[in-house]
Amino acid sequence: MLLQSLPSLILILGVVVAVPAKEKRVHRHSDLSDHAHDDSTGFHYDHEAFLGKEEAKTFDQLTPEESKDKLGKIVDRIDTDKDGFVSHGELHQWIKHRQRRYIEENVLKHWKEYDQNKDGKIGWEEYKNTTYGYYLDEEFDDVDDKASYKAMLTRDERRFRTADRDGDGIATKDEFTAFLHPEEYDHMKAVVIQETVEDIDKNGDGKITLDEYIGDMFTPENGESEPDWVLTEKTHFTEFRDTNKDGFLDNHEVAQWILPGEIDHTDNEAKHLIHETDTDKDGRLSLSEVMDKVDFLKSSTLTDYGGMLADEGHQEL
Numbered sequence: 001m002l003l004q005s006l007p008s009l010i011l012i013l014g015v016v017v018a019v020p021a022k023e024k025r026v027h028r029h030s031d032l033s034d035h036a037h038d039d040s041t042g043f044h045y046d047h048e049a050f051l052g053k054e055e056a057k058t059f060d061q062l063t064p065e066e067s068k069d070k071l072g073k074i075v076d077r078i079d080t081d082k083d084g085f086v087s088h089g090e091l092h093q094w095i096k097h098r099q100r101r102y103i104e105e106n107v108l109k110h111w112k113e114y115d116q117n118k119d120g121k122i123g124w125e126e127y128k129n130t131t132y133g134y135y136l137d138e139e140f141d142d143v144d145d146k147a148s149y150k151a152m153l154t155r156d157e158r159r160f161r162t163a164d165r166d167g168d169g170i171a172t173k174d175e176f177t178a179f180l181h182p183e184e185y186d187h188m189k190a191v192v193i194q195e196t197v198e199d200i201d202k203n204g205d206g207k208i209t210l211d212e213y214i215g216d217m218f219t220p221e222n223g224e225s226e227p228d229w230v231l232t233e234k235t236h237f238t239e240f241r242d243t244n245k246d247g248f249l250d251n252h253e254v255a256q257w258i259l260p261g262e263i264d265h266t267d268n269e270a271k272h273l274i275h276e277t278d279t280d281k282d283g284r285l286s287l288s289e290v291m292d293k294v295d296f297l298k299s300s301t302l303t304d305y306g307g308m309l310a311d312e313g314h315q316e317l
Contacts, residue, residue, distance in 0.1 A: 025258045086285040092270040107177045123170045124160050162191050193255050207248035
């Protein structure tokens with residue numbers, strides 16, 4: 001059961017699970033909403049962006065009075081400097097926090113599993129012993145490929161040491177989040193790139209050939225012919241991925257492929273909500289301005305109030 005949560009094994013399993021071939025290696029930020037961002041047809045996009053997709057589905061049962069009461073409490077939480085206004089920065093961080101809840105919940109689940117001594121930190125030895133101790137015991141000989149577990153241990157240690165920014169061998173919650181979800185942190189991107197190259201680079205020369213690139217997505221069986229998308233991927237490799245045209249993908253080219261630059265949708269949504277709600281145009285929101293725009297915000301669908309109160313003890317993530 002513990003192995004199900006290993007970052008290395010998750011990455012390896014990602015090669016096996018059936019997903020769209022060209023997308024499975026690319027790390028993109030999740031869309032803020034499944035709805036189109038078109039205020040002329042409704043505010044569903046803003047609801048989900050403000051709260052999060054799952055929570056926005058369930059809270060349409062509140063009365064207008066209840067909605068305003070809950071919204072007032074939410075505004076107080078967003079206003080972290082307690083100056084009575086919601087700034088763009090505070091709203092940006094709030095939306096980002098709501099969108100990251102799935103990450104936070106995943107980290108909390110694993111935190112409870114690995115913080116064995118309940119001291120609020122997870123040391124590398126603590127994590128290693130909890131996860132790998134049984135499988136790497138010298139007297140345990142039933143693992144078919146013991147070397148693969150040792151390789152995963154090496155990879156996990158490298159990732160842990162990179163996430164451990166102060167180098168003390170102990171992970172805080174933020175450092176442990178970087179360990180489990182490295183694609184979310186700039187200082188972890190080199191590790192994500194290195195792990196991707198290692199997964200695909202079968203001959204171990206540190207570069208990815210066209211055959212290795214395609215082999216990561218498609219392996220023909222029993223004379224199976226190549227589907228059309230494989231030809232498309234070969235063209236992408238040659239014309240777009242291999243930017244220096246040397247026939248290989250190096251780390252820089254892999255980075256351009258799996259970590260594409262993206263628009264900050266969270267920042268744009270914060271600006272949009274302020275623009276639509278800031279009636280005096282001072283660049284920030286007062287409680288009265290928010291209350292005047294209840295119809296726009298549809299606070300009855302914004303508020304997983306119980307869930308947010310339960311979250312209060314976990315805001316450090």
